[in-house]
Amino acid sequence: MSPSLVVLPNDLISEVLSFLDVKFLVRLRCVSKSWKILISDPAFVKLHIKRSPSRNPLFTLITHHITEIPGESPYGSNDEWDLDYCIVPCPIHCLIENPSFSLSVDDYYHLNDKGCSRIVGSCNGLICLAGDSFTSGFQEYWFRLWNLATRTTSKKIGYFCNLGDSRLSFMFGCDNTRHL
Amino acid sequence: MIIPDTCKVVVSRYIHDQLTSEVKVLSFSDNVWRNIESFPTIPLHLDYRGLGHSWYDGAFFSGTLNWLAIHNNTWYNGYDVKDFTVEQFVIVSLDLGTVTYNHYWLPRGFNEVPPIEPNVGVLGDCLCFSYSYKVTYLIIWQMKKFGVEESWTQFLKISYQNLQLDYDFSWNALDYHLRFIPLLLYGEGNTLILHSNKEREAILYNWKDNRVVRTGVTVHKTIIDNRTNNYLCWHLAKGHVESLVSIC
Numbered sequence: 001m002s003p004s005l006v007v008l009p010n011d012l013i014s015e016v017l018s019f020l021d022v023k024f025l026v027r028l029r030c031v032s033k034s035w036k037i038l039i040s041d042p043a044f045v046k047l048h049i050k051r052s053p054s055r056n057p058l059f060t061l062i063t064h065h066i067t068e069i070p071g072e073s074p075y076g077s078n079d080e081w082d083l084d085y086c087i088v089p090c091p092i093h094c095l096i097e098n099p100s101f102s103l104s105v106d107d108y109y110h111l112n113d114k115g116c117s118r119i120v121g122s123c124n125g126l127i128c129l130a131g132d133s134f135t136s137g138f139q140e141y142w143f144r145l146w147n148l149a150t151r152t153t154s155k156k157i158g159y160f161c162n163l164g165d166s167r168l169s170f171m172f173g174c175d176n177t178r179h180l
Numbered sequence: 181m182i183i184p185d186t187c188k189v190v191v192s193r194y195i196h197d198q199l200t201s202e203v204k205v206l207s208f209s210d211n212v213w214r215n216i217e218s219f220p221t222i223p224l225h226l227d228y229r230g231l232g233h234s235w236y237d238g239a240f241f242s243g244t245l246n247w248l249a250i251h252n253n254t255w256y257n258g259y260d261v262k263d264f265t266v267e268q269f270v271i272v273s274l275d276l277g278t279v280t281y282n283h284y285w286l287p288r289g290f291n292e293v294p295p296i297e298p299n300v301g302v303l304g305d306c307l308c309f310s311y312s313y314k315v316t317y318l319i320i321w322q323m324k325k326f327g328v329e330e331s332w333t334q335f336l337k338i339s340y341q342n343l344q345l346d347y348d349f350s351w352n353a354l355d356y357h358l359r360f361i362p363l364l365l366y367g368e369g370n371t372l373i374l375h376s377n378k379e380r381e382a383i384l385y386n387w388k389d390n391r392v393v394r395t396g397v398t399v400h401k402t403i404i405d406n407r408t409n410n411y412l413c414w415h416l417a418k419g420h421v422e423s424l425v426s427i428c
Contacts, residue, residue: 021422022422022423022424025424026424039424040424040426044424045423045424045425045426048423048424049421049423049425052421052422052423055422057366057419058419058420058421058422059363059364059373059417059418059419059420060417060418060420061397061412061413061414061417062412062413062416062417063399063410063411063412063413064410064411064412064413065401065408065409065410065411066408066409066411067405067407067408067409068407068408069407085413089420089422092364092366092373093366095373095384095395096366096367096371096384099384099393099394099395099396100395100396100397101396101397101398102397102398102399102400103397103398103399103400103412104400104401104402105399105400105401105402105410106402107401107402107403119416120189121238121240122240122418122420123187123240124187124421124423124425125420125421125422125423125424125425126187126423126425126427128187128189141191143189143206145187145208145427146427147423147425147426147427148420148422149422149423149424150424150425150426152426152427153427154208154427157206157208157211158189158206158211158213160191160213162193167193167194168191168192168193169191169192169193169194169223169238170189170190170191171189171190171191171192171238171240171245171247172187172188172189172190172240173187173188173190173238173240173243173244173245173276174186174187174188174240174243174276175186175187175188175243175276175277176186176242176243
């Protein structure tokens with residue numbers, strides 16, 4: 001008897017796929033047009049987030065990198081310092097099983113390359129970054145979203161200027177109740 | 181497909197002489213800033229920003245941003261909390277859906293103002309509140325049912341002795357400088373990952389069998405150059421989920 005083709009309903013496929021890691025799903029998007037549509041469907045994306053507790057728990061580590069840029073003076077008086085941060089996702093079980101390890105930071109995780117200098121917060125797998133620059137008496141700020149798993153960043157948005165040196169507090173979050 | 185339309189940035193500027201804050205919200209769906217009303221309290225952690233990151237300005241939990249504040253007061257220098265009373269501490273909670281505030285009282289068992297600011301965070305899928313007590317204990321409470329003040333439950337009371345701290349306890353100002361931040365729970369909640377500002381590494385504390393392990397992480401960039409110093413900011417470590425949310 002030749003094997004017959006079994007057609008699974010889409011609901012069942014998305015149920016099964018929702019337990020998989022992002023990395024794997026990104027590859028599965030190339031399997032067929034229908035899978036691509038399914039995996040990109042907002043309803044599936046939400047279901048996949050809902051399933052996060054069943055996957056390996058992760059955490060993000062922030063690393064700080066200070067590079068000395070020597071100036072022309074031999075005495076170091078005009079040396080400059082380049083400051084950068086990285087945000088690195090890691091499975092928590094790796095830390096528990098092996099608390100001493102060497103963390104090699106992938107170049108992709110640097111904030112400066114994204115035109116940003118600080119982390120505002122994270123939610124639903126998205127990191128919100130902020131950048132700023134000081135020009136003609138104004139401090140200008142902008143924001144950018146970053147999905148670490150799919151390796152995509154949004155364009156810079158939310159430009160605003162702040163006068164003077166008053167301290168600003170930045171926070172980030174998503175309104176989960178309405179859409180999840 | 182754009183899901184991040186539910187994502188928002190909140191920027192607040194505290195105005196000292198008016199005892200109020202200017203608050204505005206950016207919605208990623210339309211890239212528009214909207215001013216919202218302020219909540220008449222003084223936010224804590226004004227001067228405590230890990231290296232310019234605002235990770236601890238607010239704890240995001242279940243569609244809300246939560247932070248610790250002082251109400252009924254005229255002045256706060258940004259770091260000294262010992263002149264306040266426990267009744268003045270409050271958690272302010274901003275609902276990102278309705279853009280309205282709630283405030284929550286702290287657990288009744290919180291009956292003595294700690295020498296250094298307490299901390300609000302998320303631990304084990306609950307909003308949590310932690311502080312040091314009499315240079316002896318770290319106390320952590322969990323709000324078991326979010327938004328219900330009666331559901332505050334003492335989760336852990338950890339003796340400093342159990343954490344095997346080798347700090348100089350003869351220095352009587354230690355308590356004003358020692359801050360713990362509970363970072364994560366792991367393994368059915370038995371292992372607490374904890375940061376102490378007196379240590380470079382994190383503390384892994386299994387409170388079930390009272391075992392303590394310290395991490396030993398070295399950081400380097402993929403391209404190693406000897407002009408760069410690399411540090412790990414344990415106090416900024418946070419739980420993370422991976423998602424397919426598209427932002428292009």
